[in-house]
Amino acid sequence: MAFMQNSTPNLTQNPTPIPVTRPWISDLEIEYVNDAIRHGWGPRCYEYILRFEKALAAYQGTRHALATSSCTGAIQLAFAAIGLAPGDEVIVPESTWVASIAPIVHLGATPVFVDVLPDTWCMDLAQAAAAITPRTKAIMPVHVYGNLAPMQALKTLAEQNGLYLIEDAAEALGSVYHGQKAGSIGDIGVFSFHGTKSISTGEGGALVTSNSELFARISVLADHGRVPSEKRLFFPHEVGYKFKMSNLQAAMGCAQLERAETIVEAKRRVFQAYQTALADLPLRMNPEPAGERNAYWMSTVVFEGEQPPDRDALMQALKAEAIDSRPFFYPLTALPMFEAQPEHRVAYDLSPRGLNLPSYPELTDTDLLRVCSVLRQALQLS
């Protein structure tokens, strides 16, 4: 590919906007959604939902899957199902989206933040181990940008301490950890199908588990507390939740899931193009250690050195050429509602150095060339 070091981009007056992400829609999605909107009512109103859940469980290699209205809803259900209550603690990484931890707070429990590792940007195992107290109920690693947390060691740690392992795989559908799909390794795994995620239903999420007891509990909680053995209609046994995915969304999800491997391969092609084109620059990108497959939800660059370039200025320069990008996650404890923990040096250091580049599957070689050229030019200026 012609990613020349000094190639100048073909800057036009009104360059075509390049968003940071967008779902890849084929005729299949349109066909299924059309079918759902025409026929998916009455006796067929759950057809695509059930099919989607079955397909997701098969893809993940788990016994059960539940489609939800969002990943945030799936996380809420997961923590409610394990009985998370005020006084309990959950160990979580600093570098993630706030959705990972909001349900913990809503249930009155306490998120205990730990630092991330400089290479994977995922939960630091040693810090997670050190953070365990008698109040700890669960550990929640997050596979940030598709990168994988050290699952085998975390699983052992959780088992040795009698803790639940809840895997936030919202950003890692299609990532594989030593033969196991991300999200299928912990007690419960959660996914997001938000419009920005690799596989999308517009808004949506899911939860997977192979623990049938937990799944039975989750199913009751997710259905407003209605128990399967109760024959009376409208007779819940407790106050539950409702985070259901619609049949229309599930129809889109079924098509996306059938095409999941194609989509992941396209994301990998995008990442590899960036990696090759930017290889000479002082930056790191998402890692892919031996034995793992990274589904690269976001092709991410982290600038090295004592004085990294001004990340926000870079974003502005890209924006000026109609190229969208995203900053690396702020450490959650840097947000106003938490107490700052700058001793989590890795997460605090990564944040101003990191940038998500446009990462959607349909990016063309020309688009990729344009992004890299503009980035290079901006780096010379900054």
Ligand SMILES: *Cc1c(COP(=O)(O)O)cnc(C)c1O
């Ligand atoms: C997107 C995301 C979520 C939340 O997903 P929603 O479907 O928007 O609720 C949770 N965790 C992580 C890590 C995410 O990236």
